[in-house]
Amino acid sequence: MIIKIYNTLTKCKENFINDKKVVNMYVCGVTPYSNMHLGHARTYIVFDIIRRHLLLRGYLVKHIQNFTDVDDKIINISNINHINPTEITKKYINEYFQYTEKLNILKAYAYPRVTMMIQDIIDFIKILIKKGYAYAINGSVYFNIKKFSKYGMLSNRKFANYNTVSKKIDINKKTYIDFALWKNKKENDPKEFIWNSPWGEGRPGWHIECSVIAYKFLGSTVDIHGGGNDLIFPHHENEIAQSEAQTGKQFAKYWIHTGFVTINDKKMSKSLNNFISLQNIFKTYEASTVRYYLLTQHYSKPLQFSYHLMKMAEQSLHNLNETYIKLLYKVSLDSIKKKDNVKSTTILDKDLLELQEKFFNTMDNNFNSEQALSYLHKLKNLILKDFLGVSIQRLYQFKLLFEEFYNKSLGFKLPSNNIIQDKNLQLILQERVQARKNKNWTKSDELRKVLYQHGYNIIDLLDNHFITIKLKNL
Ligand SMILES: [Zn+2]
Incomplete structure (x- = not known):
């Protein structure tokens, strides 16, 4: 068994080499200032199936995910609507947990927030200044890109002319590409987002939190780091610069990035205002249908959204659920009839063993959920063809395999007979x-x-x- 992962850093599919039993995984979390949409759901479902697959392959996964609960966007909304910024973040962090639970996404080991990490962030920045990678000026601190020669390696960008003038140039910066580690307080900053620091009152820049949280919870090097495609530059590039400058070690071994959900070939995003919120989609569709739809395309490719595709996902999922319920019913009937206490078996017939191998091989091959779903449907067809006339042992094998594919690997909640209360x-x-x-x-x-x-x-x-x-x- 070899797991292969497409690594954004090396731009090729690599064997996943890990001598330890534990895999450290850091996933960039949401900025809690607005409703979650399908694009967010896709990213977190993808890392959920990656985690589930690693678990099935015998690894333990220490998964850390942050909340960016200090940010310009939160401040803007707070000022426009005269709401305490912590009220805003509390609301959307609650929403995150509510919706990811519905989507059956496994909980991370910890969800550190920027507001919990201020002292660690200050300590980290102090080291960067001491090592000559950062400079303080007028109450702010910037990372000096010129000092970090590998800058651009993840996003494949070259920054030959550091002094190119950008229209948005910040007069404090030595070169336009330098980014803020600490921001001097501004007039409109709410008091909840102002902290004391050796450089004056202010707040952390965006990127520093992930370097600090990853270091604190996972150590100098993480095995897998990821997020949406849009984070490659500048966010992940900046994380690498900060972390490697501070520790002198490689920050992340495997970088995984998820493709966008698109509407009319445009990325679904809050800024383009073309997003489908989870709140809205859950009014029409079950969470498991949303999960199914988001797994129908390989994670690295764009996924086109349409209500037609949602409808197809719903139908496919219903077929799978019906098959499983019928199977359960037949297993229970036959078990009662037999009365000889037939136990479920883990030894599979040859054809089912082959199907199991194909399923797990395709998940080993860069987590191909699209192909894995097709093997799940093959299993469904086998069950429907056979289930009335086969031995109880084979029925148990069907059940075992279905639960392994559907629930343990792809993370769907198993359907059950629901009693009507009304x-x-x-x-x-x-x-x-x-x-x-x-x-x-x-x-x-x-x-x-x-x-x-x-x-x-x-x-x-x-x-x-x-x-x-x-x-x-x-
Ligand atoms: Zn991050």
Whole structure:
């Protein structure tokens, strides 16, 4: 088993070499100032399946993810709406946890925030100044790019003419490309975002937090570092400069970046105001459908958004869920019939073993969820073809493999039979049971549609048995 990862740093697919049992993974988190959209969800779902795959391959993953809870955008909203900035960040950090739980994203080991790290940030900057990589001027501190010769290696940019004048040039900077590590306080800065420092009152620049948090929680070198494509420059380039200047060691071994979700070939983003918020999409679709749709394309490629594609994802997921529920039902029926206490087995038949190998090989190959989904559907088709007439042992194998692909690897919550609580809907359900007993299929179908419109899918089984699946996690 060799895991291959496309590394943005070396621009090629490399074997993942790790002698330790633990993989250190740092993922850049959100700036909590507005609703999360599909682009954010894609990034965090991708790192979730990477983490799940590494776990299945025997590694422990120490995953750290920050919240940028000090930022210009938060300050702007705070000033415009006269709201305490910490109220804004609290609201959207809560939203992050609420939505990522819905999407079944595993929790990180820790979620450090800038506001918790100020002293560590100041200490880190002091070292950079002492080593000659940073300079303080008029209450701010800047990183001196000229001192870091490898600058540009991640984004493949060359900065030959450091003195090129930019229109937005900050008069304090020695060269236009230098970036702020510490920002002197401005008139409009809220008091909650002002801290004392050896350089005067102010706040940290954007990039420094990730270098400091990664160093504090994971040490000098992280194994996997990632985020969305848009972070490659300047954010990740600046992180490398800060961290490697401070420690003298390689900052991250494998850099992974996720492609954009696009609308009409344009990146979905808050700044272009063309985003689909999770709040909105969850009004129409289950979180698992959103998860499914976001895994239908390899993580490195752009993913086109359309409601048609969402509908297709929903249908595919329903087919998978129905198959699993039918399988569960058949397993329980046969287990009761057998009464000989047949235990599930981990030894697979040859064809299922091959399918399992293909599935895990494609995940080993740079986490190809698109291909992995196609193997999951192959398994579904095998189950549907076979499940009425095979041995209980094979049914157990189907169940084992389905749960491994669907839940453990791709991270979907397993569907279960949901009991309808609403009294009126219960009456409709009873009416439908009676209609089926009377072989009144037209009425039975009509009532099924009514229940569907109220969020319940009814799957009919043998002998007038049925299963209800709740459609929306509203
Ligand atoms: Zn970062």
